[in-house]
Amino acid sequence: MQPNRGDATEIESLYRRYGPALLLFAAAITGERGRAQDVVQQIFLRLIKDGNLRRAADKKAYVFACVRNEALNEIKVLQRNTVLEPKDAWFNPPERDYAAELNLRRALCTLPDDQRQVVVLHMWGELTFSEIASLLDISSNTAASRYRYALAKLRESMCGKSTCAKEDSCANS
């Protein structure tokens, strides 16, 4: 099935809109920003070439699912453990607080894979728990509970670090 011009425009629009969140999601799985970028590019080029997007009911969820599968395949190919040590930044921190960015990135990497995926999908991918549930093939309640556990661990992890930029503020408030 060949895509028409409208499909390509829609795919490029999706890429611009959800590209950053997809890139973060892929990085949260592979641990490498460069590899994550390749994964996202491959998915979108394939979508343009094959024209499979028009068959998807929920295009946003479909693209996230594609990126997840491709990223997991990348990990399988590399036969790598899920211990993530990302060297490149994942976020634009508020007020250029790069220490906080590093802190958040490290805290995310300490989360179990399933919790990390859920928190990235919900917080930055803006997917509902229902969408996450169908994407990860779990129940909505499981998705929500994973999210809550992840938030608690993140809070604990980020406050426990000496590099936490907001430690003083936290303590004072």
Added chain:
Amino acid sequence: MPTPDFDDERDDLFEAYLKQFRPLAVEPLQIKRPSRALRRRFVLAMVGAVAAISIVAVFFSHSRAGRTDKPEAVSSVVGVERLANTHSLTVRSANALLAAAPSFEAAVDEMAFPPQTSPLPKDQHSALTVLSEERIKP
């Protein structure tokens, strides 16, 4: 920027703090479109190919025309002569011949070997006529 309260159990404040971290922008999608230089090169190649084919076609058509001019002229002359000499045999002319001829054989001879109809000028005589009229002295 709201101050996050990490010690607080309220998730919404912590979520608001985390959402201020924006994921980095993705690189532009590298769609492989033919570059302008590549397109120009392709157009030039196409124009060159068309020009070469046209030149070859013109050359061949000219050479063929030069080779066939003379035979065509000769054949056309012969054809015209043949056309001038041939008498069309129709049903009407055959009936007329049969009616006028003294016998059937004579009519058939007339059809097969039509007589020379072009009359000679007055000051010229046919050699056959002269020889047929010449009296041979015993």
